Amino acid sequence: MYDSYGLFIADRWIGGAAAEVISPVTEAVLGRVAQASPEDTMAAIDAAEAALDPLREMGGFARADALHRIADAMIARADEAARMIATETGKPIAQAGREWVLACDQFRWHAEEARRIYGRVVESRVPGGRFEITREPVGVVGAFTAWNFPAALPARKLAPALAAGCSVVLRPSSQTPGTAMLMVDCCRAGGLPAGAVNLVTGTTAATYGPVMADKRVRKVSLTGSTRVGQQMIRDAADTVKKVSMELGGNAPVIVYDDADLELALDVTVPTKYANCGQVCVTPDRFFIHDSLHDAFVEGFVERAAKIRLGDGLDPETGMGPLINGNRLSEIAGIVEDAIAQGAAIAHGGGRPAELNSGFFFQPTVLTGVTDSMKVFAEENFGPLAAITRFSGEDEVLGRANASEMGLSAYAFTRSPDRARRTVSALKAGMVGINSYALAASEAPFGGTNFSGMGREGGTEGIGDYLDTKLAQIVF
Structure with missing residues (x-):
């Protein structure tokens, strides 16, 4: 069931050493998926870096159109996606179908948010001056997602990042890789620059390690356990990456x-x-x-x-x-x-x-x-x-x-x-x-304390993928 996919780097599906994916329903092997080497992950980061300027030059309105095209492609493959989700996770097909709809909606919502990345002008105390406050894409984003919602979680990261003008290296769970692969395949319909979306699967050492160590990755977003989140915060400190994460709950x-x-x-x-x-x-x-x-x-x-x-x-x-x-x-x-x-x-x-x-x-x-x-x-x-x-x-x-x-x-x-x-x-x-x-998609999702930081969705969601720039302009 994974024959059409693999690693997705610089707009191409490529193979690699394979690992088994196990059905939670039958305990049988569903298939084998490509596993990235550290060199593959570095190639994905290279591709993401190369896509940054073209993404920014597109402007918010063109990126919005691209996200709508991605959503259209996802809707066209809704039945296929629901079966993939249900097969990989074992969840009922009706729940799987609703999850894919929610994932599509993330791209719709953030398409419109891409048109509304507002700045503001503030009067300066300097005669003839003014402050201009603008918001710019953070840069390359490393996105790490869990297995329990293999469509909704990648969509919550891909959609706002692309809307903001950030390129992404996505690392989905190795237990449910096919759903993310299908979504990334739909991203090809957006007409985004090559390298805007990349996907790697594999071991922590081969995927997480290079992303966290590379200074070019300026933000990481995680959905996972509190223990993994704590480690990510420590690792992000070395290169002062921006971090957002949705962790455990009780x-x-x-x-x-x-x-x-x-x-x-x-x-x-x-x-x-x-x-x-x-x-x-x-x-x-x-x-x-x-x-x-x-x-x-x-x-x-x-x-x-x-x-x-x-x-x-x-x-x-x-x-x-x-x-x-x-x-x-x-x-x-x-x-x-x-x-x-x-x-x-x-x-x-x-x-x-x-x-x-x-x-x-x-x-x-x-x-x-x-x-x-x-x-x-x-x-x-x-x-x-x-x-x-x-x-x-x-x-x-x-x-x-x-x-x-x-x-x-x-x-x-x-x-x-x-x-x-x-x-x-x-x-x-x-x-x-x-x-x-x-x-x-229209509501900010996230927690406090040991449940994480940052928000996904709502007008707040895109903010985690933007830096604020201040300019004092005097004439």
């Missing part, structure tokens, strides 16, 4: 006593088990008011029990597998730890007996969870709903904020006043009230 969900219980359940259960819980903004820590706790657990279990596990290519599948065997072992260990400390399994808790292959784990509901348990205190990144009780507003807000993470947080209430107090009190980059719909 989202609290507060269901107040005045919440619409049916609404909370109807939107929470499918959100929790989307992509088998492998979503940074997924609800993880469930704080349920004493008065609603038992009914919430009952309704949650009832809905979770109806989710059908299986191959994401089957339209009847409601939840696919975890991405690999390591994740499967980690999730099983987290559940075992919770049970050993006194939590109870209300539903699920292990591998489904009816599936003999693949990295499947049942939709799981844990009750009697305490704040110190690993399933609650750390991001579990799996199909685990950890539920606890609370009685007072101040109490629950303090407990919800007792985390180093600060990506997303959620609450359910019918009170506008309580909603505003909750939004103000929660320490997170994004807060949803009676909704989990945070990811949109």
